Amino acid sequence: MFEQEQGIRLDAGFDRKFRLFLDCEGGFVVDEAEPLDQKLSFLSHTTRSWSFRVILTAALVFGTIPTKSANKLTAEEETNTLKRIAFTLLAAFFLIPSSAFSQTRGRSSKPKPPTQAQQAQRVAQVRTQGATRVAEQVKNIARFTYLLGGITSTINAVDDAAKQNQVSPAGLQQNQQRKATVKSSFRDFKDGLDKLEIDFRNTPELQPFYIKLAGVAAGAATAEEQANANQFDAGGRTLLNVINRLADVLVIMRQ
Numbered sequence: 136m137f138e139q140e141q142g143i144r145l146d147a148g149f150d151r152k153f154r155l156f157l158d159c160e161g162g163f164v165v166d167e168a169e170p171l172d173q174k175l176s177f178l179s180h181t182t183r184s185w186s187f188r189v190i191l192t193a194a195l196v197f198g199t200i201p202t203k204s205a206n207k208l209t210a211e212e213e214t215n216t217l218k219r220i221a222f223t224l225l226a227a228f229f230l231i232p233s234s235a236f237s238q239t240r241g242r243s244s245k246p247k248p249p250t251q252a253q254q255a256q257r258v259a260q261v262r263t264q265g266a267t268r269v270a271e272q273v274k275n276i277a278r279f280t281y282l283l284g285g286i287t288s289t290i291n292a293v294d295d296a297a298k299q300n301q302v303s304p305a306g307l308q309q310n311q312q313r314k315a316t317v318k319s320s321f322r323d324f325k326d327g328l329d330k331l332e333i334d335f336r337n338t339p340e341l342q343p344f345y346i347k348l349a350g351v352a353a354g355a356a357t358a359e360e361q362a363n364a365n366q367f368d369a370g371g372r373t374l375l376n377v378i379n380r381l382a383d384v385l386v387i388m389r390q
Contacts, residue, residue, distance in 0.1 A: 261340035266388040273381045280371050287367040321362040325355035347384045351377050
């Protein structure tokens with residue numbers, strides 16, 4: 136009889152605390168009208184619910200919550216019981232693995248593939264940028280070849296005067312600096328055109344124009360070799376051929 140009475144008291148106490156637990160647990164129930172993201176977070180709700188059940192049961196078994204009959208609980212005992220339940224639930228909140236709360240946050244939606252209009256806009260933008268680079272090369276080389284004629288005349292005149300010992304050491308040094316500057320310009324054009332070819336070859340949107348562009352860097356390299364041999368006029372004429380090749384590429388890209 137004593138054991139049965141103890142069992143009845145335990146059942147009555149557990150029933151009272153379990154009803155209170157269900158009231159607290161109502162916020163974790165997935166409602167049918169909730170959005171899809173909240174429905175997909177059911178695993179998080181289930182984990183928290185399971186953790187609260189375990190801790191509440193453990194509290195009843197080990198004495199955190201008294202097992203007196205519900206009819207014999209005084210107001211002070213009920214207050215203490217509610218406080219213990221609150222502390223127990225608070226402990227459960229911190230013990231739940233953080234991964235359960237991050238289920239909905241961890242989901243990432245796949246990016247939508249670009250539409251045909253977006254792809255066309257991307258291709259047009261890249262081709263415009265490529266055409267602008269080609270146009271800049273044409274402009275820079277054309278300006279250089281225009282000025283090269285006058286610079287070459289000055290260099291040749293000083294060289295002729297130097298053969299007759301009619302130039303001071305300072306004049307000779309200045310003339311050598313002119314030659315070095317011209318040679319450096321030829322080298323810069325060769326490097327720039329080489330990079331332009333590489334970018335056209337490695338960019339899918341620009342690859343259709345690479346066949347027409349290929350060879351301009353080789354032409355600039357030939358011009359550099361001529362300039363290094365002090366054949367500035369010949370190097371300038373070679374650069375004119377490079378300009379014509381770049382202009383053809385530019386016309387195709389503008390179509």
